[in-house]
Amino acid sequence: MTDVLSLIKNHKSIRKFQDRPIAEGLVLDLIEAAQAAPTSSFMQAYSIIRVNDSNKRREIARLSGNQPYIEEAPLFFVFCGDLNHIHEALKLHSKSMKMGYTETFLLAAVDVSLAAQNLLIAAESRGLGGVYIGGIRNNPQEISDLLKIPPHAFPIFGMCLGYPAQQPEVKPRLPKKMIYMMDEYKPLVNSDILRTYDEVVKSYYIKRTGGKLQITWSHQMAEKMEGELRPHMREYLTNQGFQMK
Amino acid sequence: MTDVLSLIKNHKSIRKFQDRPIAEGLVLDLIEAAQAAPTSSFMQAYSIIRVNDSNKRREIARLSGNQPYIEEAPLFFVFCGDLNHIHEALKLHSKSMKMGYTETFLLAAVDVSLAAQNLLIAAESRGLGGVYIGGIRNNPQEISDLLKIPPHAFPIFGMCLGYPAQQPEVKPRLPKKMIYMMDEYKPLVNSDILRTYDEVVKSYYIKRTGGKLQITWSHQMAEKMEGELRPHMREYLTNQGFQMK
Structure with missing residues (x-):
């Protein structure tokens, strides 16, 4: 097998695409x-x-x-967590599903994420590139109306795919020691590790943008995460039958 | 590139492993x-x-x-959704994160799922096999105590990995037309599709178990899903700082 590890480690989000269609047979493979x-x-x-x-x-x-x-990507998917197939299965046995548990939502969110990542890796192995679109959760009700997404399902992210017309560099990840632990959780005790990573990320952005963007990782997180994070999600999900019991 | 699509489509859960260690270099690659x-x-x-x-x-x-x-797998991981690194990042800027949104939980659940699936595919490309362990959510508080998992993190699933000592057949998936739709959601209107799939699954189990197990997919779902699904999850997650606002 040619190096799948290299393929995986070489992942970059692709947002600019060649004007080249994707064969229908390949889409079905994906x-x-x-x-x-x-x-x-x-x-x-x-x-x-x-x-x-x-x-x-x-x-x-x-x-x-x-x-x-x-709008521009040759291929665009909306991925949904979806329990409707299971509802139909239970109907065949004259049973109904107890809905609304946090666990039910979690199961669907994990299932759809694993499927989507399989699809992306398969696409990348065939020369395509793409990007996840979490932004569809900015307006999940409007997206659901537009695509007629019924109760017991919810749009979780989109994905743009196509042949890449850009080759960004791989974005540097957190130091392994911050996310990989042995036998028990190890909290970060020394913020120097984080400061060093901040400099790595800043250098990456300087190189990528010719100096226009000089932001560190921690600064990015501070800007992104101090606000309210899509506070409409709870009500939307409740309306769809995911009450988070 | 040798066929990554074949590798992906050939996935089976592996629960029996050879008594053969996994090189530490490979673990770091994963x-x-x-x-x-x-x-x-x-x-x-x-x-x-x-x-x-x-x-x-x-x-x-x-x-x-x-x-x-x-207990038996050469390698066992517990994957956690985790916002502690981001908390540390915000501290560097004297800011704090607004916690407790459903969206925050969802972001972490998706992030960790994509990472885990990358790890599994990488492992399979190197001849390993494995299985996700959702069962760690049966007792998330006890798992957290055992592994000292702090607030703002939660164990989502485990993963066993090793060189396979079994070669099960690929499990047949739902018919494409049930999960793949064009431009809008298409509810299942004819349960014959589901009944046909039920027979495919039943045949798979009969073959795998020499006739001992004869269950259909819909029957499996009916048995699994009519009960309460880990109703403790909400309280556990709330205690960890994920209030599902």
């Missing part, structure tokens, strides 16, 4: 790759909506914080 | 593969705890519903 992912208790609790319609793409781009690559 | 996964807004909101200690393994096996392969 869906099969998604479905081959591990799934909790064989639930397969997700759906994948491909959006080709250009009006819907434009609307999704707008609803996701004006991300133009949603 | 961690790097995990870290290369896409991450929402560059947050990298996860930690990976490797558990070597045999007493802890035995305890985790017991707490996860007596799954013996947790």
Whole structure:
């Protein structure tokens, strides 16, 4: 096997695409790759909506914080956590599912994430590149209305795919010792590790932007995370049947 | 590139392992593969705890519903959604994070899932096999105490890895038309699709177990899903700082 590890480690988010279509046979292969992912208790609790319609793409781009690559990408998927298949399965046995547990939501969120990452790696192995679009959660109700997403399902992220027209550098990750631990959790005791990483990230941005962007990781996090994080999500999910009991 | 698609489509959960250690260099490669996964807004909101200690393994096996392969696997990881690194980052800027949003929990759950699936595919590309262990959520508080998992983090699943000592067949997935849709959500209108899939799954189990297990997919789901799904999760997560606002 040629080096899958190198493929995986070489991942970059791609937001600019060649004007080159993706063969339909490859798209079906990607869906099969998604479905081959591990799934909790064989639930397969997700759906994948491909959006080709250009009006819907434009609307999704707008609803996701004006991300133009949603309109431009040759291929765009909306991934949903989805328990409707399981509801149908229970109906065959005249049973109904106890909904609304936090665990149910979690199961679906994990299932759909594993499937999506399988799809992305499969795509990258065939020369495609792409990017996840968490921005669809800016307006989950409007996205659901647009794509007729029913109760017991929720859009979790989108994904743009296409042949890359850019080659960004790999973004440096947190030092291994911050996220990899042995036998018990090890809190960060020395912020020097973080400061060193901050400098690595700053250098990466300086190189990537020709000096225009000089931000550190901790600064980025501070800007991003001190605000309210999509506080509408709870109400939206409750309306869809995910009450977080 | 040799066929990554075939590797991905050939995934099976492996629960029996050869008595053959995994090289430490490969383990570090797997961690790097995990870290290369896409991450929402560059947050990298996860930690990976490797558990070597045999007493802890035995305890985790017991707490996860007596799954013996947790003790037997050459390598065992506990994956955590984790916002502590981001808390530390914000401290450097004298800021604090607004915690407790459903979105915050969701971000971490997705981040850790993408990282874990990268790790699994990387492992499979090197001849390893493995299985996710959702059962650690049977007793998340006890797992957290055992591994000293602090607030703002939560164990989401484990993963056993090793060189396979079994070769199960690939489990048949839901028909593509049930999970793959175009431009809008398409509810299942004809349960014949599901009944046909039920027969496929039943045949798979009959073959795998020499006739001992004859269950359909819908029957499996009915047995699994009509009960309460880990109703303790909400309280546990609230205690860890994930209030699902």
